[in-house]
Amino acid sequence: MSEVDPVIHQPTRLRIMMLLSGVRSADFTFLAGALALTKGNLSSHMNQLEKVGYIEITKTFKGKMPNTSYAITAEGRRQLGAYWQAIDEIRRLTVSD
Template sequence: MAAEPQLDLGAIDRLVHEPARMGILSVLDGVAETDFLFLQRVLGLTKGNLSAHLAKLEAAGLVTARKAFVRNVPQTTLAITPAGREARVRHWAQLERVRDLGRPPG
């Protein structure tokens, strides 16, 4: 009898897998860039929560943040990096493999 296929759960990128961070990467992947407040509204996160997740993604090189003042009001513009786009795509492919393991053969 053939061995059941297995998934290496350790291979799943925990940084990307966290729901808020996956949401951030997914939204940013659909736009050239956006501002902090738009991302906050779309994802329904608090400012502090969004800031914490963005800091982790930025430290990993998955997003960039550009800070400026527009009419004396601070504005943060965010974008996904090529590495962030690749991490998001790779993560979805891993999730699809998990789904496929549950399907009956044939």
């Protein structure tokens, strides 16, 4: 019975990971808008995802304004796959199994 990864299971982070899994990278403002998150909330989620190595944070400047962009890592992609497997396992969970 493989446990679900709590870092990924949290609904906001799950959405973030799913979005990032489909793009090369996405920046802070885009993610905040796409997922309707406050900046503080998004910021802390991204820091958590980076801390466990599921995403990579790149800080640059666009013109003179700071621009933070995020990309999923190979490890993040692997864990996301494992997460869905664990969910599928729960989904099949019945007493008879």
